[in-house]
Amino acid sequence: MPRFSIIVPSHGVAGRLSQALDSVLGQSFGDLQLIPVCDSPGTPAAAVAAGYAERDSRVTPVDSPPSAGLGGARNAGMRTATGAYLLFLDGDDVLLPGSLAALDARLTETAGVDVLYTEHERAPWWEGEPTNPLAPLLATAPKGAFAPAALPGLTGVQFPAWSAVYRRTFLTEHELTFPDSHFTDLGWGGLVTIAAQRVAVLRSAVVRHRLRRQGSRLNLPGPQQHALLDQVELVLTRAAERALPAERTGPLFEQLFTQVLKTASRPERLPSGHRAFFRRAGRLYRRHRPAGHRVPGGSLGVQHRLLATGAYTAFRALRGANRVAARAAERLPRPRMLRTRLRYARDLRRPLDPHLAVFCAYWGRGYACNPAAIHAKARELAPHIRSVFLVEADQAHAMPRDVEHVVIGSRRYWEVLARATYLFNNANFAEGVVKRRGSVHVQTQHGTPLKHMGVDQSTHPVVAARSGSFTKLLGRVDRWDFNLSSNRHSTQMWERAFPGSYEHLEYGYPRNDVYCTATGEDVARIRRELGVPEGKTAVLYAPTHRDHHTGFETGLDLEAFCAAAGEDVVVLLRAHYFYDRGRARSSGRIIDVTGHRSSEDVCLAADALVTDYSSIMFDYANLDRPIVVYADDWEVYQETRGVYFDLMAEPPGPVARTPEELARIFRDGEHAGAESRALRAAFRERFCQFDDGLAAERVVRRVLLGEPPEAIPPVIPLAERVPAPAAASLVRS
Numbered sequence: 001m002p003r004f005s006i007i008v009p010s011h012g013v014a015g016r017l018s019q020a021l022d023s024v025l026g027q028s029f030g031d032l033q034l035i036p037v038c039d040s041p042g043t044p045a046a047a048v049a050a051g052y053a054e055r056d057s058r059v060t061p062v063d064s065p066p067s068a069g070l071g072g073a074r075n076a077g078m079r080t081a082t083g084a085y086l087l088f089l090d091g092d093d094v095l096l097p098g099s100l101a102a103l104d105a106r107l108t109e110t111a112g113v114d115v116l117y118t119e120h121e122r123a124p125w126w127e128g129e130p131t132n133p134l135a136p137l138l139a140t141a142p143k144g145a146f147a148p149a150a151l152p153g154l155t156g157v158q159f160p161a162w163s164a165v166y167r168r169t170f171l172t173e174h175e176l177t178f179p180d181s182h183f184t185d186l187g188w189g190g191l192v193t194i195a196a197q198r199v200a201v202l203r204s205a206v207v208r209h210r211l212r213r214q215g216s217r218l219n220l221p222g223p224q225q226h227a228l229l230d231q232v233e234l235v236l237t238r239a240a241e242r243a244l245p246a247e248r249t250g251p252l253f254e255q256l257f258t259q260v261l262k263t264a265s266r267p268e269r270l271p272s273g274h275r276a277f278f279r280r281a282g283r284l285y286r287r288h289r290p291a292g293h294r295v296p297g298g299s300l301g302v303q304h305r306l307l308a309t310g311a312y313t314a315f316r317a318l319r320g321a322n323r324v325a326a327r328a329a330e331r332l333p334r335p336r337m338l339r340t341r342l343r344y345a346r347d348l349r350r351p352l353d354p355h356l357a358v359f360c361a362y363w364g365r366g367y368a369c370n371p372a373a374i375h376a377k378a379r380e381l382a383p384h385i386r387s388v389f390l391v392e393a394d395q396a397h398a399m400p401r402d403v404e405h406v407v408i409g410s411r412r413y414w415e416v417l418a419r420a421t422y423l424f425n426n427a428n429f430a431e432g433v434v435k436r437r438g439s440v441h442v443q444t445q446h447g448t449p450l451k452h453m454g455v456d457q458s459t460h461p462v463v464a465a466r467s468g469s470f471t472k473l474l475g476r477v478d479r480w481d482f483n484l485s486s487n488r489h490s491t492q493m494w495e496r497a498f499p500g501s502y503e504h505l506e507y508g509y510p511r512n513d514v515y516c517t518a519t520g521e522d523v524a525r526i527r528r529e530l531g532v533p534e535g536k537t538a539v540l541y542a543p544t545h546r547d548h549h550t551g552f553e554t555g556l557d558l559e560a561f562c563a564a565a566g567e568d569v570v571v572l573l574r575a576h577y578f579y580d581r582g583r584a585r586s587s588g589r590i591i592d593v594t595g596h597r598s599s600e601d602v603c604l605a606a607d608a609l610v611t612d613y614s615s616i617m618f619d620y621a622n623l624d625r626p627i628v629v630y631a632d633d634w635e636v637y638q639e640t641r642g643v644y645f646d647l648m649a650e651p652p653g654p655v656a657r658t659p660e661e662l663a664r665i666f667r668d669g670e671h672a673g674a675e676s677r678a679l680r681a682a683f684r685e686r687f688c689q690f691d692d693g694l695a696a697e698r699v700v701r702r703v704l705l706g707e708p709p710e711a712i713p714p715v716i717p718l719a720e721r722v723p724a725p726a727a728a729s730l731v732r733s
Contacts (some may be wrong), residue, residue: 002058003031004100005083005168009073010038010045011066013091015495016210017048020091025056029100033083034059036091037073039066044488045091071178071188074161078177081168085116088162092210096121099206103165110145110200114170115192117141117154117199118206120163132205134163141201148196152248156189157235157255162207166192179234182227183218186259190235190252194242213474213499221269228263229280232256236288246290253290257281261303264315275312282310340411347418352438357387357422357704360429362446364392364408367399368597370444370484371424373510375403377696382704388416398597422704428476435479442703443480443502444510447615448490448687451544452642454497459642474499482703484509486618487689493644505702508695508715514600515622516693518724526605527727531591532570538727539565539666540593540606542574543630544614546637555612555632556659562589564663574602574616607726608671610662613637617652618687623723626671627653627680630662652683684718692716 006024010017017036024034034056036049040063049061064076074088085107089095107116119138121130137158141151148154156164161178170176174195179187218224235256239249260281267274285308295304306315357378359371367375367389375387389405390413399405406412408430417423417433426446435441454477455470480502485491486509494504532538543555558571575594593602603609603619608626611617613634617627629651637643648655653676656662665671694713701707 002033002083003029003104004085004087004165005033005035005077005081006087006089006095007035007037007074007077007081008089008091009064009070009077010036010049010091011070011073013495014044014048015492016092017045017492018052020089020094021048021052021059023094023096024089025052025058026097027095027100028098029104030058031104032058032100033081035077035080036061037064037077039063044492047488048492069180069182069184071180071184074178074184078168078171084168086166086168086171087206089207090162090209092212093162094208094210096205096208102202102204103206106200106202107165110198112167113145113198113200114167114196115156115199116165116202117156117159118163118165118202119204120160120207120209121205123208123210130208134159135203138201138203141203145198145200148193148199149245149248152251154199154201155252155255156191156193157186157252157259159185159189160209161185161188162209164192170196179231181230182224183231183259186228186256187231187234190231190256191238193252194235194238194244219269221271223273225263225269226273226277226280228260229277229284232260232281233284236284240288246292249288249290250293253288253293254296257285257304257307258300260284261300261307264307265303267316278307278312278315279310282307340414343411344414344418347415348434348436350419352421352436353386353419354421355385356416356420357385357424358390358416358420359387360390360425360427363427364390364395366391366395366597367403367405368511369426369446369599370510371426373513373696374424374442374444374699377510377700378704381697381700385422385704388420390416428473429479431472431476433479440481440703441479442505442699443477443483444699445484445490445494448486448618449493449497450613450615450618450643450645450647451637452497452644453493455499456497456642477502484695484699486512486691486695487687489644489687505699506690507698507702507712508690508692509619510696510699511600512619512622512691513693513696514604515619515691515724516721518604520725523604523724523727526601530572530593530596530602530605532572532605532727535568536570537566537568537607538570538572538591538605540572540574540602540609540611540620542609542611542614542616544612546633546640556630556662558590559588561659561663564660565666569666572602572606574599604724605727608666613643613647619691621652621680621684622688622691623726624680624684625723625726626676627683628662628665628671628676629653629655631655632657650683650686652680654679688718690715692718692721 008020021034021036024032036059038046038049038061040046046061053059053061060080062076062080064073078086103116110116117138119132119134122133123130137154141154176191176195178184236253239252263269264278264281270277295301303315359375361368361371375389378385378387387404389399389403390408391399391405393407396405396407406416417429420439422440423429424442424444426444454473458470477498477500480500482505483494483502485494485504485506491504491506527538541556541558558573562569562571570589570591573590573592573594596602599616603623608628609617609620610628610630612630620627629647631648634648654665654670656665670676692715694716698712702709702712
């Protein structure tokens, strides 16, 4: 029997689940059972948990349907637990280093306690300075084990379920389980307090609770707020059945109704039924008020009296007077000209145009990436939608003639942003663009994340210094309604990097559709346009941006690589778009394609890819052509930027650490050998999940045509897809 069973519900937090599990398995005290509780097989969290179970026999995943809620998930874990003591850990929190050893030592000192209450850290979502809210309360507790009557103010009502350790046989003897519905921690904590005979405290933090940027789900408006009263009634009824003395029921009663008054004083949490909530709360108050109970002083005492007498109108007047002030007006964008600013403010008061869609790619660099692919499919499937592309003035000349566009910063730019119902972007719109009620913002993204993104960059000083305000970044994230994903890995990492309330669309990346739809004629045409000599092997070299570099560095002597790799090799050089200055670097066997508008065309033209850590590898893998990773500075990149997985352990093909090794891989044909194909197959299985040639159609049908999710074309299995042919196969055929 293990010393501890740690139960980790994972619903809605798959993106951070691995961090929670790592924090448990990395403890110095290893006598444990780890129980991740997942929605069902096949979900992202279940896949994460299954991977841990394969690697560590202490991990025992179980399933619990989302309809069972948090309480149901914890109960499912309890049924599987075999440890002497139970701990609960939310899937987006972490167990602090050394916690299990400290718990084991304290439980040995206080042998046989029913409950060991602990401190915890509350960390802001941006990983700011944590606080320890329970430290003052636990500082007053006796040093050893004690009966709950010795410290009546210590009730489980104040403790989250993960801020205590429970003896499993105690829970079994008293048939304690988590109540159904919402506010389950409140009910659980109260029931445990009533049943416990001996308790103790540990005056050190065990769990780091990371506050969700969206706030607690319990604060969301809706009918679930009435469940608070269900839990209060459950606890107070049980206390009455056990005939708890007044000195114990008094603090319990007061703490429970502190929570009730917090909700009652916020009418916005109860869009309907606020009066009914207040009246039921008043009845509970009068029925369970302990004999001799004295109401608190000040404003809180007034609220107690009004609740006790059922004076709903007076209560609303008291609490509402300070909450009627209008919210500060949303910031308007800051066009340079006052006249333009005023026009934009005027346009924001006009109705949305239900047939207007706005597209933008790479901050206005032109007609490219996912927005362009969606735009093209919209013209085919939704011709009633008027689509306008946003472009910087110096790139307007490169826009296709038949694509309507407006220059960023112009009067028309602000007008279409104010009136559009649909807005698509692979980056973000300007800082002050107003998200109007009824508008639909689609974040298309522009790659699969290997490096840390969004708020995950905050712990890397070099990157954070260049990232600007994370608060402003997340203000832009708050405008998103939908976020595109090309694989489950991306879904989980976007959830971490860009916390928000948007919906994930696991539809694939529309820009990658062409990898399944392009023909041999298309490939041959693109190669001619790029100047690839007939019969040559075109190797695309696409290094990513380095945050610790001030400019573009190829990292390779490309002429030397061509000479060493073979006479038939030419290199297509594509620098990161940050370094596109419109100046080609072509020479000899090097063809500079950095300025070419379509990275998809460049990939189609290439017979093989050499990259370091660029996300282009995930897109290129859809073509099922050779990929070689040139990782001459992996350790430096990993340290300065941060990565989501170890590319060296799971590469899409051979890995070279020196120029000589890279040249040999091509010269000997290793890049296209059996081992390379096996690595690529595993990589494709993980990262090419949804890119089947139908991504743009799915987006158009769901967003612009309003078709329900069940009507969207399903993803074609990977084994049934036929990638666009490579030039070498065309020559052979």
